[in-house]
Amino acid sequence: MSAEHTGRPAPPSKVRTTIGMIVVALVVIFAVSQIDARWERLPELVTVLPQYAGLMVEGILRNPFTEPASADWTSAVRYTLESVQMAWIGTLIGAVISFPIAFLAARNTAPIGVVLVVRQILNAIRAVPELILAIAIMMPIFGFGPLAGALALGVGAVGTLGKLSSEAIEGIDPGPVEAAKAVGATKLQTLRWGVVPQVLPEMVAFWLYRFEINIRASAILGVLGAGGVGAILKQLFDKREWERIGITLLVIILVTILIDQVSAAVRHRIISGPAARGVKRSERTVETEGLMG
Template identity: 85%
Template sequence: MSAVADRPAKAARPPQPSKARTTVGMLLVAVVVIFAVSQIDARWERLPELVTVLPRYVGLMLEGIIQNPFTEPASRYWSSAIDYTLESLQMAWIGTLIGAVISFPISFLAARNTAPLAVVLVVRQILNAIRAVPELILAIALMMPIFGFGPLAGALALGVGAVGTLGKLSSEAIEGIDPGPVEAATAVGASKLQVLRWGVLPQALPEMVAFWLYRFEINIRASAILGVLGAGGVGAILKQLFDKREWERIGVTLLVIIVVTIIIDQISAAVRHRIISGAGGRSRRQERRTETEGLMA
């Protein structure tokens, strides 16, 4: 009896947490979605036509793609599409460089561990204001009235728009560094600039460069949209082709855009991985995998 009495009483199961808050939240989200859909002036009854209309237009575009690219007029289609796509790439690259150069010093002023709090608050609000304005508005309201139609206005709009995003992401990368090297540099009497150069920059720069490359990928897509407004690039020729209903050239142009975008994305992803992981990233992972397999064996 005493042995049975000495046994610890079975712990009572804790009460199940209430799901009322989650349920109410999901209902509110559903209400907002339903309200937003109901306010859209869309002809939802035409949605089934997509099944019949889309294959017809795809077939028209494929007629241009399957033509021999070394004969007329197909060769002219391909050369024009490649030229305008390269112009969009140039716009995206210049815009990325502008954003990177301007946001680089600003990011140190927006990080709490490298700038006074008053400066951080002001700079962050400026970055927020820049991010709140889309590149389309920047191009229409600011760049085109000053620089006119063409790729220059588009590149500058992409560059200014990139400042807000790159400044925010880079400042967060600076705030996430290991404080050890900074404390060590400060302890040996390094100046503020030397601390930034040797304690902060080597840690944050790889991630910042990765952000720059990612922004370049975004700018490639944004440059095509700006071209529709007259800011140059492949979007300009696409607008003309859609107005004239030249589906063969549209198919060729879209294919060039897709292929170039995939190639750029793959190269950029490989470079970002190389920057973040380092030269020995793959070998270290292989060594850890070998050690794990050895332990499991």
């Protein structure tokens, strides 16, 4: 039966959807065809990858308390901690600089003219990858080493943290701000007591999340000579020392997982507050009163 007899509306045409899918498929096929890849070597992955993985596992399973395995583990830990230090310093730089900038980029705390200018500056910073900052600016000034990498991470973090923090400021509850103004607070006092307490927990969560991102980015910067674990990984890959590569990768994975778990727990504690602890305390109080009764 037709749609007129059943009273149901006619189903939408699928012609546009089909044409769109065909166009996307053609674009993907064209893009793949333009890649200068050696597709004939793809089957070699079946034999090469297990071989390399076996060499890396062999290095990991060596006794870490004997030479030269102990020196390999020590080197991997030292370079990984250097990357963590780079990420931490970069995060501190980004947090300190982005904190006041965020208030200048929020519409409810700064004039619209200032907001537009500051937001464009933040957009420009976010548009430049940390790799370019390190190669074009930091390394020519500070040379090779972790300092250039940490500064590149710090400048790169300003754009992201400034944007996220300004959006958090714009989403605050206006009640405390109006109350502060009602009692005659100055502009600075209003920001201190009406805005900062509301946005600081969320800002700290942003800083911690950026720290996790910087840890990964520091490894990439190290390949360029900016210090950290990326520098030693580049040397190991050049020399094809797969045993040491396996040890270094395992240390990176373990340290990253540990930091991610700790950072996630801290972020959750900051955002959620002490509610869970309060509930447990109230439950213990009820149990105590029951026993006393």
